[in-house]
Amino acid sequence: MRGKPVAFLTGASGGIGSAIATKLAADGYDLILHYNSGEGKVQELKETIQTKYGVDCSLFQADFTDIKVSMEKVTSLHVKPDVVVHNSGTSSVGLITDVTYEQLQKEISIGITMPFLLTQAFLPSMIKGRKGKIIVISSIWGLTGASCEVLYSTVKGGLNTFVKALAKEVAPSNIQVNGVAPGAIETPMLDHYDDEEIANLTDEIPAGRLGTPEEVASLVSFLVSDQSQYINGQIVSINGAWYC
Known part of the structure; x- marks a missing residue:
């Protein structure tokens, strides 16, 4: 007899990632939490989740810029998640003319290549079981584009199209694929703004305010629930009517 459903979450040490992990644990999911360098944060998150919600929580370290090693680690997991949440990503601010080839490769590896390969790895068991949820955490800039964040916008825009195309391909297997496109959320990703810039942004x-990671997590929770079975291939914005 099968136990709790399993969710695989990338980028779990960040603000949105930790909120999603906590919400899914509250919903009764066992968790596999990916992180790269934030071991202390994700270890603390694991202990809190296990103590409070009594779910299984294991940690998965991988540097997604090293695709070969990352996929070898994924294969060694022998895991068949019911839910996959692609939340890893990096961002940088600057002119496109200042973006280095190394930056380009890094952000595409983390933001496009690894979500694609992870999905390839986990989909067969979902198709066989005729059930599964794949959620991509995108961005408002993947919908509208942002000056001085052209690379980030490009990656997130690519993910949005990935969601739409994949949903059409796997819907006959009763699998739902959706994207969540947050606007301005209170996380360290806004740390490059000073107080005046945050006030102007707000x-x-x-x-009249920034969003919270918990609000993003609540949307993810709904999209992976049985209540959202007919929602598929959608990019759902959560942005306080900013750029709606």
């Missing part, structure tokens, strides 16, 4: 948002 003024631009009709809701």
Whole structure:
């Protein structure tokens, strides 16, 4: 007899990632939490989750810029998750003319190549079982584009198209693929803004505030639930009516 459903989450040590992990644990999922360098944060998250919710939680370290080694580690897991949440990503601010080839390769590896390969690895068991949920954490900039964040916008825009194309391919197998495109969320990704810039940003948002990681996590929770079975191939914005 099968136990709890299993969710595989990348980028679990970040603000949105840890909120998603906590929410899925509260929903009763056993978790496999990927991280790269944030071992202390993710270890603390694991202990909190296990103590509070009584679910199984294992950690998975991989540097997604090293695709070969990362996929070898994935293969060694022998895991068949019911839910996959692609949340890893990096961002940098600057002119496109200043982006180095190394930066380009790094962000594409983390943001496009690894989500693609991870999905390839986990899909067969979902197709066989005729059930599964794949969630991609995108960005508002993947929908509208952002000056001085052309590379980040490109990666997130690619993920949005990935969601739409994959949903069409796997819908006949009763698998749902959706994207979540957050706007301005209170996480360290906004640390490059000073107080005045944050105030100006907040003024631009009709809701009059930044979003929270917990609000993003609640949307993910709904999209992986049985209540969202007919929602497929959608990019759901969560942005306080900013750029709606």
